[in-house]
Amino acid sequence: MTVKFTKDHEWIAVSGTTGRVGITVYAQSQLGDLVYVEVPAIGKALTKGGEAAVVESVKAASEVYAPVSGKVTAANDALADAPETVNADAEGEGWLYEMEIADPAELGDLMDRAGYDAYVETLH
Amino acid sequence: MMNRQGRPSTPGEASSGAVDTVLGHRGLDHEEALIFEQGQAGRSGVDLPEVPAVTSRLGNLARKGPIGLPGLSEPQVVRHYVRLSRRNYAIDMGLYPLGSCTMKHNPRLNEKLARLPGFADLHPLAPLSTTEGAVEVMGVLAHWLKVLTGMPAVALTPKAGAHGELCGIMAIRAAHVARGEGETRKRILVPESAHGTNPATAAYCGFTVDPVPATAEGRVDLAALKAKLGPDVAAIMLTNPNTCGLFERDIREIAEAVHGVGGYFYCDGANFNAIVGRVRPGDLGVDAMHINLHKTFSTPHGGGGPGAGPVVLSAALAPFAPLPWVVEKDGRFALVEDDKGQSFGRMAAFNGQMGMFSRALAYMMSHGADGLAQAASDAVLSANYIQARLSDVMTAAFDGPCMHEALFDDRFLKDTGVTTLDFAKAMIDEGYHPMTMYFPLVVHGAMLIEPTESESKESLDEFIAVMRRLAEAARAGEVDRFTGAPHYAPRRRLDETLAARKPVLRWTPPAPAQAAE
Amino acid sequence: MRYLPLTGDDRAEMLAAIGAPSVDDLFRDVPEAARLSGPVDLPRHLGEFEVEQAISAMAAKSRHSGVMASFLGAGAYRHHIPAAVDHLIQRSEFLTSYTPYQPEIAQGTLQYLFEFQTQVALLTGMEVANASMYDGSTACAEAVEMARRVTGRHRVVLSGNLHPHYAEVIRTLAALHGTEVVSKPAAPGGEGDLSGDVDGGTACVVVQYPDVFGHVTDFTALAKAVQGAGALLIVAVTEVVALGALVPPGAMGADIVVGEGQGLGVGLQYGGPYLGLFAARAKFVRQMPGRLCGETVDATGRRGFVLTLSTREQHIRREKATSNICTNSGLCSLAFTIHLSLLGEAGLVKLAALNHARAVTLADALAGVPGVKLLNQSFFNEFTLRLPKAAAPVVEGLVARGILGGVPGARLWPGDPAADDLLIVAATETNSEAEIAAFAKALAEVLA
The missing domain is CATH 3.40.640.10 (Type I PLP-dependent aspartate aminotransferase-like (Major domain))
Structure with a gap:
């Protein structure tokens, strides 16, 4: 399984043609305490860079974009009652949804862990 | 025989410690339960004439169950809302420098x-x-x-x-x-x-x-x-x-x-x-x-x-x-x-x-044509006066004259450990409503102050003195005064995260007590 | 100028502190061509007495509901407001405060909003309610927008017996979004079941309870049909006092209940400001428009209240907000809450019963006038008559006899000849039996 990252601070863990998607630890730290997470409906078609989910803190709402195109196959419904899971474990239990990846070649546009860490450094 | 015993008429020594009161009231500041937590069935604050007997034409849709409203007499209702009113800040109480909102005097x-x-x-x-x-x-x-x-x-x-x-x-x-x-x-x-x-x-x-x-x-x-x-x-x-x-x-x-x-x-x-x-x-x-x-x-x-x-x-x-x-x-x-x-x-x-x-x-x-123009002039003059008198201790966002509101950013708070929000909450302790914060978005940590034309020069000078003292306190490292503020309001800072995560948007009756075993 | 505290000396000192030669200099960013050189062509300032005289003279030209017997309804109702209501809402701390954005010094406003939300939820039989909207009509239009968001569908069915102003506001806003609005024809004698008008593309059905002609209809079956098709049932209530006597819309299965709260605490006010009520099922709360007040605790664990779920609102979501509305009808919601608190359960139930009794008496009296036909089998405090001639001139004839005798159909459906002979009449606790008798007598005279 490989994990890739976007400049908008999403991660996607890929195994075969499916990917599990969430926001990064850095992203949750910037947003602060999350109070609501809106996950996409199963079956929803996503386009790379298009809106896939919404995470909200008290004073901000942020769109979570699809790292690659595809179709939603699962959603982390547990977040509805426990959005704080994203704060506690953004890149683990705080995953948002899973998708069937339409075109694995799109993954090539994303960063690996080292690349993302270096990118985050540039934001300080 | 007449009681000739006197009572103390000098205050004696004041103790500095806080006192836990029986009901949580603090002098004039009363804790007040929700209206739903008061009252008794059958009581009402309104007297109505007897209802004449008629044949109902409600189309078989007459309400079947109770609504769930409490019953209170007029003095209870009046006291409840008077007590609530005293937990609000208002223009009639003091300067309300909420930028972009124009909190001017409301003539009666x-x-x-x-x-x-x-x-x-x-x-x-x-x-x-x-x-x-x-x-x-x-x-x-x-x-x-x-x-x-x-x-x-x-x-x-x-x-x-x-x-x-x-x-x-x-x-x-x-x-x-x-x-x-x-x-x-x-x-x-x-x-x-x-x-x-x-x-x-x-x-x-x-x-x-x-x-x-x-x-x-x-x-x-x-x-x-x-x-x-x-x-x-x-x-x-x-x-x-x-x-x-x-x-x-x-x-x-x-x-x-x-x-x-x-x-x-x-x-x-x-x-x-x-x-x-x-x-x-x-x-x-x-x-x-x-x-x-x-x-x-x-x-x-x-x-x-x-x-x-x-x-x-x-x-x-x-x-x-x-x-x-x-x-x-x-x-x-x-x-x-x-x-x-x-x-x-x-x-x-x-x-x-x-x-x-x-x-x-x-x-x-x-106001008339003349008074309206004068009101605009005074509003602009007062904002510029505040900007001029605070610019050496706070940081004005832009140079030059402003119109009716003075905009500061948070550069003057850099490395103090005090945020715009903390600064605003400390103003509450000083008896002021905070200015507009974090708006407009184009300025970092924005503080937008709109005095309006309703303030006397004495009132403006007092406000300026308080703001100057707070700015100095922030830079002097008096951080607790800010991060713990407000200390002297009916409530300390409220947990907005809790409110949004588990929204409780209405009162619900407590679950009926378990029958005694 | 009594409202301006600065003196000439103050202004001079302040200019000196600023380092500006004149106030005009502070306006130097205004393009020269746009600076006025003198006052605009309007009168100069006036003393309090002169203003009071001038505006009182205008008010005196109206012949209001206090000097004539009033039987007007059709979306706004005259009820007695206890004196304590107006006294309390004029407390400085309520009247001259802003939106409670600093909750530590706005618990007064926040707590009454929480009480208001609870009252509205209880009255409507719904799970949650917001902190109010502009008025009933705009609340209704916002409910339609919300139904579009929830369902993702764009077809809206409006009962023909929905207040025509409400329908017009919905159509005006729907035009912005390409929403298809199906407006059923008005049915003065009562509307049939609308279940057949719902299809798989329908976002919502909007009905009124009691409807604009006064009929009281059970929507339980309609709610099932609407929800079966994946749409929402919106119920509008223009006379909130009716909910003291009737099965609440929530108990019939409504998804959203909107209402006009003017009848409690607010008064007639020639149409505004009024009070929009908005209640819904809890599962839709994040799609609701408007402000919401929620319970929480402060840093020391004491109960307190804050505005919450504000990420739905325009000041955060900007172009993605659920609505462009950024206010509620604060002081009107306070008036409503105080009036309802004074009434209490027993008072509201009795008030509603009294309204119904007066309306029954009035309906029987007016239906006895030769040529007049009562169109309602059911009603609360309002019903519709068919007159033997056009109603608008009849209403003028009644005015000449000191009676505001109802709203003629032509006022609400201008240009529709089928509405010309309709008269919508309301009675409340403010109408005495003597007034009712006088109305019946006057109507007989005008029609004779």
């Missing part, structure tokens, strides 16, 4: 006149032959608004500023549709510093929102704006004076440029109070502008409404105004409720915020 004459039965006890669908007085107020108010703005028409019905924006953008949309350009003009330009309602309104009306950047000096970037113009632009929405408290110097050029590509100029009139009586928006090239009667013309804010947002319109947009409207003929006014012309429709049932019209008219007539 206006309250008295709005309650005259000739306005207040008038049904909105009463025969037009019986409502002449109210319609006259609407007509005279419309006249004042048109003269003050230099615009030929006004739509009175919008119920708030955002509703006025909606009215103005709908008129613009209708005008484009009428000339066959409804499908092609889909873009509205909105400066980054705009009130959130501007982009919300444009999007609500089906337009795409194209943000226009600001210059380093807090005004619209004219070159960037011109580069965005094209035949698909429906309008620009611009606040002037803008949300940084600055007058848009290039406003006439902006208007010309937008008109040049066939677009309209919507002006957000939230800050009209800074220029009323001194500058007419009609002379600036404005096509539509809403006027917050609750700001410029001092109808009370009432804890968040109701307001009123009449919209002045240029001749090009006037035919599309919403129903109903007032017409004047031979010095008499009439209400038009039905029109077969180009009106875009109706924004609300009935005739608009009559209760605000009478208040605003009383305010205008009290």
Whole structure:
């Protein structure tokens, strides 16, 4: 399984043609305490860079974009009652949804862990 | 025998410690339960005559169960709401420097006149032959608004500023549709510093929102704006004076440029109070502008409404105004409720915020043309005075004179461990309502201070002294005073995260107690 | 000028501190051509007495409901407001405060909003309610927008017996979004079941309860049909006092209940400001427009209240907001809450019963006038008559006899000849039996 990252601070863990998607630890730290997470409906078609989910803190709402195109196959419904899971474990239990990846070649546009860490450094 | 025992009449030594009181009250500050946690079934604060026996015609839909309302007598209800009232800050208590909100004095004459039965006890669908007085107020108010703005028409019905924006953008949309350009003009330009309602309104009306950047000096970037113009632009929405408290110097050029590509100029009139009586928006090239009667013309804010947002319109947009409207003929006014012309429709049932019209008219007539201009002048003078007196200890966001509000950023708090929010909360302990914070978004840690014309110089000087002392305290490392604030309010800081994660939006009766085993 | 504290000396000192030669200099960013050189062409300032005189003279030109017997309804109702209501809402701390954005010093406003939300939820039989909207008509239009968001569908069915102003506001806003609005024809004698008008593309059905002609209809079956098709049922209530006597819409299965709260605490006010009520099922709360007040705790664990879920609102979401509305009808919601608190359960139930009794008496009296036909089998405090001639001139004839005798159909459906002979009449606790008798007598005279 490989994990890739976007400049908008999403991660996607890929195994075969499916990917599990969430926001990064850095992203949750910037947003602060999350109070609501809106996950996409199963079956929803996503386009790379298009809106896939919404995470909200008290004073901000942020769109979570699809790292690659595809179709939603699962959603982390547990977040509805426990959005704080994203704060506690953004890149683990705080995953948002899973998708069937339409075109694995799109993954090539994303960063690996080292690349993302270096990118985050540039934001300080 | 008469009791000759005296009682102590000097205070003795004050202890410094806090005392836990029996019920949690602290002197005049009473803890107060919800109305639902009080009362008894069968009690009422209203006496009504006996109900005559009739055969019900409720169509078998008579309510079956109880509603769940508590029963209280009048003294209980009065005490409850008086106690609640004492947990609010208000303009009548002190300076309320909430930038962009214009918390000026609310004259009580206006309250008295709005309650005259000739306005207040008038049904909105009463025969037009019986409502002449109210319609006259609407007509005279419309006249004042048109003269003050230099615009030929006004739509009175919008119920708030955002509703006025909606009215103005709908008129613009209708005008484009009428000339066959409804499908092609889909873009509205909105400066980054705009009130959130501007982009919300444009999007609500089906337009795409194209943000226009600001210059380093807090005004619209004219070159960037011109580069965005094209035949698909429906309008620009611009606040002037803008949300940084600055007058848009290039406003006439902006208007010309937008008109040049066939677009309209919507002006957000939230800050009209800074220029009323001194500058007419009609002379600036404005096509539509809403006027917050609750700001410029001092109808009370009432804890968040109701307001009123009449919209002045240029001749090009006037035919599309919403129903109903007032017409004047031979010095008499009439209400038009039905029109077969180009009106875009109706924004609300009935005739608009009559209760605000009478208040605003009383305010205008009290001030007159001279007093309104003086009010604008004093508001601008007071804001500049605050800016001048605080700029050495706080950091003004922009150079040069401001209009009616002074904008500071948080550079002066750098490395102090104190945030704009902490600074604001410390103002509460000092007896002030905080200024507007974190708005406009174009300035980091923004603090927007609007004193209005209602403050005496003594009051301004006191406020300035407090702000200076707080700024010094922040830099002197007195962090606890800020991060723990407020210390002296009915509540300490409230947990907004908890409120949003597990919303409790109403009282629910406690679960019935378990029967004793 | 009594409202302006600065003196000439103050102004001079302040200018000196600023370092500006004059106030005009502070306006130097205004383009020269746009600066006025003198006052605009309006009267100069006036003393309090002169203003009071001038505006009172205008008010005196109205012949209001206090000097004539009033039987007007059709969306606004005259009820007696206890004196304590107006006294309390004029307390400085309520009247002259702003939106409670600083909750530590706005618990007064926040707590009454929480009480208001609870009262509205209880009255409507719904799970949650917001902190109010502009008025009933705009609340109704916002409910339609919300139904579009929830369902993702764009077809709306409006009952023909929905107040025509409400329908017009919905149509005006729907035009912005390409929403298809199916407006059923008005049915003065009562509307049939609308289940057949719902299809798989329908976002919502909007009905009124009691409807604009006064009929009281059970929507339980309609709610099932609407929800079965994946749409929402919106119920509008223009006379909130009716909920003291009737099965609440929530109990019939409504998804959203909107209402006009003017009848409690607010008064007639020639149409505004009024009070929009908005209640819904809890599962839709994040799609609701308007402000919401929620319970929480402060840093020391004490209960307190804050505005919450504000990420739905325009000041955060900007162009993605659920609505462009950024206010509520604060002081009107306070008036409503105080009036309802004074009434309490027993008082509201009795008030509603009294309204119904007066309306029954009035209906029987008016239906006895030759040529007059009562169109209602059921009603609360309002019903519709068919007159033997056009109603508008009849209403003028009644005015001449000191009676505001109802709203003629032509006022609400201008240009529709089928409405010309309709008269919508309301009675409340403010109408005495003597007034009712006088109305019946006057109507007989005018029709004779």
